[in-house]
Amino acid sequence: MILPCLIVVPLAAGVLAWAAERRSASAARWIALIAVLADFLLTLFLWISNSHGGFTTWYAQTDWAWIPQFGIRFHLAVDGLSLLLLMLTFFLGALSILASWREIDEAVGFFHLNLLWILAGIAGVFLAVNLFLFYFAWELMLVPMYFLIAIWGHENRVYAAVKFFIFTQLSGLLMLIAILGLFFLHHGATGVYTFEYRDLLSTPMSPKAEMWMMLGFFAAFAVKLPVVGLHTWLPDAHTEAPTAGSVILAGLLLKTGAYGMLRFVLPLFPHAAQAFSPVAMALGAAGILYGALLAFGQSDLKRLVAYTSVSHLGFVLLGIFAWNGLSLQGALVTMICHGISTGALFILAGALQDRIHTREMDRMGGIWSTAPRLSGAALFFSLASLGLPGLGDFVGEFLVLLGTYRQSIILAVLAAIGVLFATFYALRLVQRAFQGPNTHNWRIPDLAPREGLVMALMIAVLLWLGVYPRPVLDTFRPAMTRLEQLAPGR
């Protein structure tokens, strides 16, 4: 019963927070925070209580009939991969509530309703092992995200929100066609109507059909990830969203794309994915370079951070499709660490915008002299983002590079050049925004204790992952081994 709770608690708390707004805005905030923390503790409990068992299979399941004649079931399950991402979900969820404690003062209850419902939708995506349910959750998380951007976003919010919504909807519908194609193929081969992940895994199909289905799934996940070329919604949405929205977009929504690749594209269509992997890896490497170059050219702080996401998620794509043990581990660590380091950068950008009412780096400079704690944290996360050894991002990118090297030396070299570019944009960010003379004479308050706590937690996690990533890798290992065995002809 733990798994449905992970979805129901935020849903219910969202309604409660909305109702509580009438009494006081801070009641809504507290309800939301407590609900997300409760879910975080639940996932932590699941993790600790299963850690000695080695995470071998699905280790908690809920399976209820929904539309039985179509094989549509309310079927939730977790394995190591989804559990790690669930913990990340509620961790970042709690931090984004804390980060927007002061920023949001209009319609506070409705804001938290949307925020909690996004988290519920994301949890549904990570938990669903029925393809209909997965698609349901996949579409569901868009609506509150759309509201979050469209109502509480910055200047150009409506444009960004609509663009985000349409990109993801259209690609989601392509996935729906592929899901239905798979469903009818399975029916044709076995006579059974089912959307169950387990059953569909071994659907026999022609190479051509497999390739088309794979592309349908790939399209949906590639838009979310984002793969370069399909990424244009991302800079707009990340920049215009309120802080909590940016954190959740970068930290979690992008990860649902990577999760989809790992959970569905590779296992359901191993041969097509294998045939497609050179293209996907090339796209990943292109994303690394393209994102880094564009990040270097930005003057808007949030836009810069948004483009670094394109670059980092390029590593994830590269790692997934290089498809060996090292690269898969690297992709997972990159997913988690990118969620934290980029999330932190968005929180800092939000805190800064709250104080100086601009995101333009030209209007900044010399912030260090007036807000040293904020600037120090920014330096830390910029260094994490450029892949400084000792921090989590380094572990992930290093493993991806090692794994890629086995498949393609050229792509590994290109990706390594991307790491070099990361140094440029990260240091440029720190130099232009925080160091140098304080030409605009900013006098701003430094990080408040609440913000300091958020930063401290994120720093601690990144350090932990950088120095001792074993527990995370161990949790992921059984799922990874299964994926590795699926790789045809290796």
Next chain:
Amino acid sequence: MNVTGKDLVALLPLLILAATAVVVMLAVAVHRSHAVSAALTLVGLAISFGSLWIAGPQLPRQVTPLLVLDGYALFYTGLILAAGMVFVLLAYGYFEKFEDDHDELYILMLVATLGSAVLVSSSHFVSLFLGLELLSVALYGMIAYPRHRPLPLEAGIKYLVLAAVSAAFLLFGMALIYGALGTMQFDEIGARLTRTDFDRWLVLPGMALIVTGFGFKLAVVPFHLWTPDVYEGAPAPVAGYIATVSKGAMFALLLRYFYRTAAHELAPLFLLFSIIAIASMFAGNILALLQKNVKRILAYSSIAHLGYLLVAFQASGDLAPTAVAFYLVAYFVTTLGAFGVVGVLSDDTEDADSLEAYKGLFWRRPVVGGIFTAMLFSLAGIPVTAGFIGKFYVVAAGASAAMWGLVIILVITSATGLFYYLRIVVAMYSEAGQVKAAPAIAQPETWVLIFLSASLVFLGLFPQPLLELIRNLARG
């Protein structure tokens, strides 16, 4: 042919409807009262709805060569009656704002509902035409009912011209088919079409003319030109009634006629339907983008939705009748709800149909704004609403028949459709913090709308009961 007692029992829902129209007319002759007329109508519809359970055990039954009362007819009659009840509740609140006599509206509406019920039960060209005319003639009056306002009058006349033209097409088509095949009974037409000794050059034009006549009533492209004007001009609840009952009954008839005669499998007709479906999906969604008037947006969106339904219709197969039936139920609930919201916001001078009227609606009146959001998301096919399951079934029907081209066009155009639904949503949620909640206005229709939204969400989460019902009844 003799009509037996059992036949009369099977006809009970239709008889009660007809009787109610007479009773309301007599009541109006004695004493004019908006409340009494509406209440009598509601009770009549409810009794007729209840009599479906009495008629049920007698089915399926062919009553005279004209009407076939089977599970399919029962299901759609029930849907039409339910929509009629919702209409009465919405229309009562809407028309109560006007200083005028409103009683005749309910008589007209009962006649239109009777016509729709005849349509979904018809198995013969004669009953088809009878039902259609009952429906159309009543609708002219309903559209132009606020006769002191220019827009409804204009809309009424437009609808009159259109319906007359489409009836002419239909009649001519029927005549050609009768000339070629010598029968007007659907099953017989189907049987004679399987032989090859008929004159193709009479049958095909005849079928094409019939499709044209149907096309006008369904407002699919290229027969859609009247729709936006009529929707804009008609009073909001009446526009909702045209969009749902009139089109829904017509679509149910289309399905029965073509599945019984299997005429849509003739290659030229299949192509014709494909073109109509594609054109409707494109034109409906793209033209809706250009509109600034909420009722016109809903009009174009209904054109697109009929296009989606045609995709399911084309698929035939096991899944198609289920997909169509579920989609129609979702579409009924959603469209009645959406026009209900427009009606609730309207006053006695004009309908609230400009986008301006919706700015900040959610902050002013959260309940109405929330309901409209649910309706728009259902039209867009977002999960947790019935529209999502409906769209899922339509796409599934298309995929099961491997009509990938149509399905992909459906997907792309419906993503385009998001633009204009979201535009209304954006307007409703704009101006956060600047608009204060308005004092609550007691409007009984709001409860109807809340009920519709609740059904929308219920069907979106638990479609199983309705799917069971459809499986038992509406498979035709």
